[in-house]
Amino acid sequence: MTASSPRAEVVIDLEAVRHNVSLLTARASGAAVMAVVKGDAYGHGAVPVARAAVEAGATWLGTCSLAEALDLRAAGITTPLFSWLDVPEVDFAPGIEADVDLGASSVDELTRIAEAAERVGKTARVHLKIDTGLSRNGCPPAEWPALVEAAAAAPSVEVVAVWSHLACADEPGHASVDLQAKRFTEAYDLARAAGLNPIRHLANSAALLTRPDLHFELVRPGIAVYGLNPVDTGDDLRPAMTFRSTVVLAKRLPAGESVSYGHTWTAPRDTTLALVPTGYADGVPRSLSGRMDVWLGGRRRPVAGRVCMDQLVVDCGDDAPSAGDEVVLFGAGGAGEPTAREWADKLGTIDYEIVTSMYRPRVRRRYLGDRS
Numbered sequence: 001m002t003a004s005s006p007r008a009e010v011v012i013d014l015e016a017v018r019h020n021v022s023l024l025t026a027r028a029s030g031a032a033v034m035a036v037v038k039g040d041a042y043g044h045g046a047v048p049v050a051r052a053a054v055e056a057g058a059t060w061l062g063t064c065s066l067a068e069a070l071d072l073r074a075a076g077i078t079t080p081l082f083s084w085l086d087v088p089e090v091d092f093a094p095g096i097e098a099d100v101d102l103g104a105s106s107v108d109e110l111t112r113i114a115e116a117a118e119r120v121g122k123t124a125r126v127h128l129k130i131d132t133g134l135s136r137n138g139c140p141p142a143e144w145p146a147l148v149e150a151a152a153a154a155p156s157v158e159v160v161a162v163w164s165h166l167a168c169a170d171e172p173g174h175a176s177v178d179l180q181a182k183r184f185t186e187a188y189d190l191a192r193a194a195g196l197n198p199i200r201h202l203a204n205s206a207a208l209l210t211r212p213d214l215h216f217e218l219v220r221p222g223i224a225v226y227g228l229n230p231v232d233t234g235d236d237l238r239p240a241m242t243f244r245s246t247v248v249l250a251k252r253l254p255a256g257e258s259v260s261y262g263h264t265w266t267a268p269r270d271t272t273l274a275l276v277p278t279g280y281a282d283g284v285p286r287s288l289s290g291r292m293d294v295w296l297g298g299r300r301r302p303v304a305g306r307v308c309m310d311q312l313v314v315d316c317g318d319d320a321p322s323a324g325d326e327v328v329l330f331g332a333g334g335a336g337e338p339t340a341r342e343w344a345d346k347l348g349t350i351d352y353e354i355v356t357s358m359y360r361p362r363v364r365r366r367y368l369g370d371r372s
C-alpha cells in the first residue's frame with residue numbers, strides 16, 4: 001500500500017495544529033495556553049498533537065485521565081500537564097512522581113491525593129475545582145470553604161489553581177456564563193482568604209474566542225486546537241483532520257438498476273459508479289446513507305444507496321473515475337469538500353464527536369508536518 005492509495009486513512013496536518021495554537025496564543029490576552037489533548041487529542045493522536053502544540057506556544061497540556069497524562073510523559077513530553085477526572089480507585093502516586101498536576105473536586109479526593117503524595121515523599125500539585133453551574137464535576141459552593149481549608153492545611157499538597165468549566169460558552173451572551181463567572185470569582189476570593197495564592201482557569205475554546213474577560217492566567221482550548229470553531233467567530237482556524245480513501249473499482253450501471261443493500265437507490269439514467277472501500281467499520285456513519293457526498297475528481301458527488309460495513313458506492317454520472325483516484329470523505333472544506341461539521345449537522349451532533357470517533361483500528365493515521 002502506498003501513501004497515495006489508502007484503504008481508509010485519517011491525515012492529520014500538524015502544521016494546522018501549530019497554526020491554530022499560535023492563533024489561540026495570540027488571542028489569549030497574555031494568558032498561558034493549555035492545549036487539551038484528552039480523548040487521544042479528539043481523535044487526532046495525543047503525542048504528535050501535544051508536541052506540535054508545544055512547538056507552537058502551548059505551555060500546558062490537559063488530559064482527562066491520569067493514564068492519558070502518563071502516556072504523554074512516557075513519550076518524553078515534559079510540559080506542565082494537568083489531568084482532572086479519574087475513578088476513586090486510581091492511584092495518584094505515579095502521577096505525582098511524573099509531575100502531573102491533579103484536579104480535586106472534594107475533600108475526599110484531596111485526601112487521597114495528599115495520601116499518595118505522602119507515600120511518594122513529594123508534594124502534589126493540585127487544582128481545586130469549583131462547580132459554578134455545570135453541575136457535573138467540581139465542588140459545590142456549600143462545600144467549597146471546607147475544601148480550601150483542607151487544601152491549605154495539607155502539607156503534602158500545593159494548590160496551583162482554582163478552576164471551573166462553563167456550560168454554555170458556545171452560546172455567546174447566554175446568561176449562565178456571567179453567573180458562572182461570578183461564582184468563580186467568589187470561590188477564588190474564598191481561596192485567597194484561606195491563605196492560598198492560586199492561578200485561575202475557566203475558559204474553553206468558546207470562551208477563549210469570545211470572552212477575553214474570562215481568560216485569567218490560563219486558558220484551556222480543546223476543539224479550536226484542531227481547527228474547529230464552536231462559535232463561528234471567523235477566526236482563521238484550520239481543520240487538521242482529513243478522512244480519505246481511494247476508488248477501487250469503476251463501472252457503468254444501466255438505468256433502472258439499484259445499488260447496495262435494500263436497493264434504496266435506483267439509477268435514474270445510465271451512470272458510472274465508483275466503489276470506495278470504506279464503510280461504517282471505518283467511521284462512515286450508516287445513517288448518512290442517502291444524504292452524504294464525497295469529494296472525488298475535483299467535485300462533490302453523492303453516495304448512492306446504503307453505506308455498508310466495508311464499502312460505499314459513489315454516483316459519478318458520465319464522468320469516468322479510475323481505480324486509485326482519491327476520495328475525500330471529509331476535510332478542511334477549503335476546496336468544497338464535506339467537513340466534519342457538515343457530517344455533525346446532518347447527524348444531529350457536534351463536530352467534536354465526529355473527529356473524536358475517527359480512531360479506528362482499520363483506518364491508517366498519517367501525519368503531515370511532523371518535526372520529530
Ligand SMILES: *Cc1c(COP(=O)(O)O)cnc(C)c1O
Nearest residue numbers: 036165204205206220221222223
Ligand atoms: C474538554 C474540556 C476543555 C476543552 O473544551 P473545548 O470546548 O474543546 O475547547 C476544557 N476544559 C475541560 C475541563 C474539558 O473537559
